[in-house]
Amino acid sequence: MQNEKSFEELLSEFKEQIKEWTNQYRETNLKFVYNQNLDRLENNEIKYILVGDNPGENELNQNKYFVGEAGLIAKWFFKSELNITSFEDEVLILNKTPIHSKTTNDLNDFYPEYLEVMMESQKYMANLIYKLQKILECRIIIVGSGGCRNSGFWDFQAQTNKNQKSLAFFYLEIKSLAQNDRDFAGKLFNFPHFSVMQFPRYLVNNVENVEELNENKIFEIGENYTNEILSSVL
Template identity: 30%
Template sequence: MNDSQWNVFLRFRDEFKNLCNQWGQFSNELHPLQKEAAKSVPDYNLETAIVYNKAYDEVQKTDKINFIVIGDNPGKEEQLASNQKYLVGQSGRIAEGFFRRNSELGTDFRKNVLILNKTPVHTAKTVQLKYILKNGSKEIVSLINESQKKMAQLAFELHNGLFSNSKNDFPELWLVGYSELKKNGVFNRYRDELKKQYEGYSSWNKVFVYQHFSMNRFIVDLNEFRKDNNLPLKNCLEEIGKIHKNEIFGD
C-alpha cells in the first residue's frame, strides 16, 4: 500500500476496533440469545459475542491488497478466543484453496485480501440473526440493524479510499453470500446502505456479488458458468459478479 492507502486502512481499522469495543457492552445480553438461537446445531463453546477481526492487526504497509471480501457474520470458529478472525472455518479454507490454485489472480488469500463482515455479531449460522432480532430487546435489535449500516459505510470508505488511491483499478470488493441480501433478508439494511454510499463513485464498478464459499457454492457457480463461456478466469469472475450484482442491486 502507498502512504494514502495505508492511512485509509488505519482509519478503517481503528474505527472498527473502537466500534467493537463499544458494541461489546451488549455481550452479556447477547450470549443467552446466541446460545438459544443455536440449539439446533451441535454444542460449541460460545466465547465472543462481538468479533473484531484480529487479522487487521497483522496487516503491514508493504502488503498489496487485491480484494476486499465481505462475508456474512462471524461463525463458530471465527468467534473462538483463540481465533477472532474472519473466514477461518470451512468457507475460509475453500477460499484460500481457490486463490492458491488460481495463481493468475496473483493473490494470497491471507495476505492480499481484507476480510469484512456485514455485522460483527456472532451466530453459529447466519439465519439465526433472525431469532435474535425477534427475541432480543430493542437495544439488541438496534445493535444488529445499526451495525449493518455502519459496516456498509466502513466497507465503502475502505474500498473507495484504497481504490481511488490505486493506479491499477484494485482492489475489487466481493460480496460473497447474497441470499440474505435479498428482499426480506436479514441484511437488507446493509444492502441499501451500501448502494447509497457508492452513489456517484466509479468504485461501484469494482463491486461484485458471488455465491458463498461455503458448501463449494462459489466454485459450483463458477464451473457452471464456464461450461458455456470460454473466457479467461478473470473475465468469468467479472461477468458472474455482475450478474449477481444485478440480481441484488438492480444494476
C-alpha cells in the same frame, strides 16, 4: 468523495466499535467478533476486499474471519484464480455484520429484540467497506446473500420479526452507496457463499466450458448479482 481518515484510523475505529458494542451488550447473548488479522495488514499490499456474512463458531473461537471450510475454499479461489500469493496479507476480510451466530440464518433469532444493533452494525460495515475501498481502490468480492435472494430475485423488504432477511440492512446501505457512486458500484462483485461449495458450482454453471473460467470471466459473472441488486425494487 474525499476520505478524511486513513486506512489505519478506520481499522482502529472498527476495533474500538467492536469493544463498544461488546460492552454495551455484555448482559445479553450477543457476541461481537473482530478480525485480528486486520492488525497485520499493510494497505499497500492489499489487492481485494472480501466480505462474508457474519462470524460463525470458528471465527468466534479464533477471532479471525474465514477460518473454517469456507476459508479453505476462499484461499483456493484467490490463489488459483486471482493469483494471490498470500491470502492473509493481500485480502482484507470483513463481514456484513460482526455479530456472531452459529449459522447466518440464526441471526434471525436476534430480531426484533436487537433490531437496533442489527441495523446499526450492518450499516456501519457497509460504510466501512466503502471508505476502505476509496483508499485501497481495489475490487470488493461479496459472498452470500444474507437471506435476501430467493428464486432469482433480491428482496430487501426489512421486516422486524423472525422472518427477517437477516442481512437486508447491509445490502440496502451498499445499494444506496453504489447508486450514488458509480465508480464504487463498478468495484462490487457479488457471488454465492464459499460454504458447501456454492461458490465454485455457481462459477461452473455460468460457463459452457470450465477452460473459459479466467479472471475476466469470473468478474463478469460477479457483475450478475451486483446488477440484480442495483436494479432491484424495494
